[in-house]
Amino acid sequence: MSGWASHLVIGPIVVPLVAAAAMLLFNDRRTWLKRALGIATTVALFAMALVLLQTVSTPAADGGPARPLVYLLGDWAAPFGIVLVADRLSVLMLMLTSILGFAAMVYALARWDRAGPRFHALFLLLLMGVNGAFLTGDIFNLFVFFEILLAASYGLVLHGSGVVRIKAGLHYVTINVATSLLFLIGVSLIYGVTGTLNMADLAARIPHVPASDLMLLEGGAAILGIAFLVKAGMWPLSFWLPTTYAAAAPPAAALFAIMSKVGIYVILRLSSLFFGQDAGAAAGFADTWLTIGGLATIAYGVIGILSAQTLTRVAGNYILISSGTLLAAIGTDSATVWAAALFYLVSSTLAVAAFYLLIEPVERGERDELAPGAPGAIFEDEYVGTFDEEEDESGIAIPATIAVLGGGFILCSLLLSGLPPLSGFIAKFAIIDGLLIFEDTIAPTTWALIALIILSGLAAMITMTRAGIDLLWTPADRPQSYLRVVEAAPIALLLALCFVLMVQAGPVMGYMEATARALGQPHLYSEAVLSAPRISQPAVAP
Amino acid sequence: MEIVLALGIGIFTASGIWLLFRPRTFQVIIGLCLLSYAVNLFILAMGRLRMDAPPIIERGVAVDPSQYADPLPQALVLTAIVISFATTALLLVVLLASRGQTGTDHVDGEEKDGEP
Numbered sequence: 001m002s003g004w005a006s007h008l009v010i011g012p013i014v015v016p017l018v019a020a021a022a023m024l025l026f027n028d029r030r031t032w033l034k035r036a037l038g039i040a041t042t043v044a045l046f047a048m049a050l051v052l053l054q055t056v057s058t059p060a061a062d063g064g065p066a067r068p069l070v071y072l073l074g075d076w077a078a079p080f081g082i083v084l085v086a087d088r089l090s091v092l093m094l095m096l097t098s099i100l101g102f103a104a105m106v107y108a109l110a111r112w113d114r115a116g117p118r119f120h121a122l123f124l125l126l127l128m129g130v131n132g133a134f135l136t137g138d139i140f141n142l143f144v145f146f147e148i149l150l151a152a153s154y155g156l157v158l159h160g161s162g163v164v165r166i167k168a169g170l171h172y173v174t175i176n177v178a179t180s181l182l183f184l185i186g187v188s189l190i191y192g193v194t195g196t197l198n199m200a201d202l203a204a205r206i207p208h209v210p211a212s213d214l215m216l217l218e219g220g221a222a223i224l225g226i227a228f229l230v231k232a233g234m235w236p237l238s239f240w241l242p243t244t245y246a247a248a249a250p251p252a253a254a255l256f257a258i259m260s261k262v263g264i265y266v267i268l269r270l271s272s273l274f275f276g277q278d279a280g281a282a283a284g285f286a287d288t289w290l291t292i293g294g295l296a297t298i299a300y301g302v303i304g305i306l307s308a309q310t311l312t313r314v315a316g317n318y319i320l321i322s323s324g325t326l327l328a329a330i331g332t333d334s335a336t337v338w339a340a341a342l343f344y345l346v347s348s349t350l351a352v353a354a355f356y357l358l359i360e361p362v363e364r365g366e367r368d369e370l371a372p373g374a375p376g377a378i379f380e381d382e383y384v385g386t387f388d389e390e391e392d393e394s395g396i397a398i399p400a401t402i403a404v405l406g407g408g409f410i411l412c413s414l415l416l417s418g419l420p421p422l423s424g425f426i427a428k429f430a431i432i433d434g435l436l437i438f439e440d441t442i443a444p445t446t447w448a449l450i451a452l453i454i455l456s457g458l459a460a461m462i463t464m465t466r467a468g469i470d471l472l473w474t475p476a477d478r479p480q481s482y483l484r485v486v487e488a489a490p491i492a493l494l495l496a497l498c499f500v501l502m503v504q505a506g507p508v509m510g511y512m513e514a515t516a517r518a519l520g521q522p523h524l525y526s527e528a529v530l531s532a533p534r535i536s537q538p539a540v541a542p
Numbered sequence: 543m544e545i546v547l548a549l550g551i552g553i554f555t556a557s558g559i560w561l562l563f564r565p566r567t568f569q570v571i572i573g574l575c576l577l578s579y580a581v582n583l584f585i586l587a588m589g590r591l592r593m594d595a596p597p598i599i600e601r602g603v604a605v606d607p608s609q610y611a612d613p614l615p616q617a618l619v620l621t622a623i624v625i626s627f628a629t630t631a632l633l634l635v636v637l638l639a640s641r642g643q644t645g646t647d648h649v650d651g652e653e654k655d656g657e658p
Contacts, residue, residue, distance in 0.1 A: 167651040192588035
C-alpha cells in the first residue's frame with residue numbers, strides 16, 4: 001500500500017475525532033445536521049474496517065501468513081515512536097465496533113439523542129477511544145485511549161440525567177479513576193523492568209528478563225491486568241457493571257457492550273504477546289488465574305441472571321457470563337479454543353447489543369422511572385422539551401408491534417441462551433468441542449467450565465422465558481406499545497448479522513482460526529512492527 | 543533521596559486509600575487526588591532516580607547516555623497529570639450533580655445510620 005491508502009490504519013481514530021470536533025462548532029439545536037454527520041461517520045468507519053479486513057486477510061506475496069499493517073506515527077522508527085498495528089484481531093474488533101456504533105446511532109434517532117446535550121459528539125469520541133485501544137501498539141498509548149473512551153462513557157452514562165444515572169455514574173467514574181491509577185502503576189513497573197513500552201518490543205524483551213526481575217515484571221503485569229479485568233467485569237471486580245449498564249440510556253448501553261470486550265481484547269492481546277509460548281520463564285503467567293476467575297464470573301453471572309428483576313439487569317449479568325466464558329477460554333491457552341472464543345465474542349456482543357436495544361420498547365409503559373425527563377437547559381443552545389411532543393418525525397409506527405417485539409425477543413433469547421440453530425449455539429458448541437479435543441486427560445477445571453457454560457445457557461433460558469411470559473404473553477391492561485421503524489431496523493440488523501454468522505459459520509470460523517494461530521506466533525507480530533520501514537529513509541538492517 | 547521518595551509515596555498512598563473508603567464524596571475525591579500524586583511519583587521513580595542530570599541531550603553532539611536522566615517517565619508523568627486533572631474536574635461535576643439531586647453528599651446518594 002502506498003500514498004493515501006497507507007494512512008488508512010489511522011482513519012478509524014482520526015475520522016470520528018474530526019467529526020466530533022466539527023459537531024461542537026454547530027448549535028446543538030441543529031439536530032439533523034449532527035445526526036447526518038454521526039451516521040455518515042459510522043458508515044465511514046464500517047467501510048474502513050471492511051477495507052482493512054480485506055488487506056489483513058490477504059496472504060503475503062511470498063505465500064506466508066498475512067502480515068499485520070504497521071503505521072509509524074510521525075515516521076519515528078518502531079520502538080521509539082508510537083505505532084499503530086492493524087492485525088486480524090484488531091480489525092475484527094474494529095468491524096464489530098463500527099457495526100454496533102451504526103446500529104446504536106440509528107436507534108438513537110428515535111428519541112434518545114435528544115435526552116441531553118452533545119450526544120453525537122460523545123458517542124463518536126467513545127468510538128474513537130475504542131478504535132484507538134484496538135489499534136495501538138504501545139501500552140502507554142493504550143492508557144491514553146482508555147482514558148478517552150472512559151471520559152466519553154462518563155458523559156454517556158449520565159446522558160438523560162436523573163437520580164438513578166447520577167448515582168450509578170458517580171460510582172462508575174470513581175471506580176474507573178481508581179483503576180486508571182492501577183493501570184499507570186502496572187505500566188510503570190513494566191517500564192522499570194524492561195525499559196520499553198512498545199508491545200512488540202516488550203514481547204521480544206520479556207524472554208530475556210533476568211530471573212531476579214521476573215517477580216517485578218509479573219507483579220506489574222498483574223496490576224495492569226486488574227485494570228482490564230475491572231473493565232471486562234471479572235468477579236469480584238464486577239459489582240459496578242450491571243448497575244451502571246442498567247442505568248445508561250439504551251443506545252449507550254448497547255455500545256457499552258463493546259467496552260467490556262475492550263478489556264477482554266487487551267487481556268488476550270497482552271497475554272498472547274507477553275506470556276505466550278516463546279516467553280521463556282514468564283510463559284503461561286496467570287493462565288490458571290484467568291480460568292478460575294472466569295469460572296467464578298460465570299457462576300456469579302448465573303446467580304445474578306436468575307435473580308434479576310428487570311431486563312436491563314438480565315442483560316448486565318449476561319455480559320458478565322459472556323466475559324467469564326471468554327476469560328476462562330483465554331486461560332486455556334489453546335488456539336482451537338481461542339478461535340471458538342472469538343466467534344463467541346462476536347456473536348454474544350451482537351446479541352446482547354440487540355437485546356439492550358430491544359429492552360426499552362418491550363418494557364415501554366411498564367416502568368417509567370428511567371425515561372428521560374425534561375430538565376432545564378444547561379447550555380445555551382440545548383434542545384429542551386419532552387420527547388413525546390415530537391412524534392411526527394420518524395414516527396412511523398409498525399403494525400402488529402407485539403408480534404415484531406415478540407419475534408425479536410425470541411431470537412434474542414435463543415442467542416443469549418445458546419440454543420440451536422442460531423450463532424450462539426455454534427459458538428458454545430465450538431468452545432466445548434475445542435476444550436474436549438485439547439488434551440487426552442481433561443482437567444477438572446475444564447469439566448467445570450463445560451458444566452458452567454451449559455448451566456449458564458439454561459439459566460438464561462429460564463430467565464428469558466419468565467420475562468417473556470410476563471411482558472409479552474400475558475395480556476396487559478397498559479396501552480398498546482408502539483415501535484418505530486428506526487428502532488426496529490437496528491435491532492433487525494444486529495439479529496440478521498447473527499443469522500449471517502450462522503449461515504456463513506464456516507468462512508467466519510476459518511478467519512477466527514487464522515486469527516488465533518497468528519496470536520500464537522507473537523514473534524511474527526514483533527518482527528512486523530520492529531522492522532516496519534520508515535517513509536523518509538529505507539529501513540536499516542538490524 | 544530514595545528514602546524520602548519512598549516515604550512520600552507510602553504516606554500519599556495510605557492516606558489516599560483511607561480517604562477513598564470514606565462515605566463522603568468530597569473525601570473520596572481528595573483520596574483519588576492523593577493517590578494520583580503517589581502514582582506520579584512512582585512513575586518518576588521507575589525511570590531511576592538521578593540528581594542534577596538533564597533529560598534532554600544536545601543535537602549533533604556525541605553524548606554518553608549514562609550521564610542523562612531518562613526523559614520518558616517525565617513525559618508519562620506529564621500525560622498522567624493532565625488526564626487525572628481532567629477526570630477529577632469531571633468527578634467534581636458529578637459530585638455536585640449528585641449533591642443537588644439527592645440532597646446528600648453520601649457516596650450512595652442516601653444517608654445511612656451509624657456512619658460519620
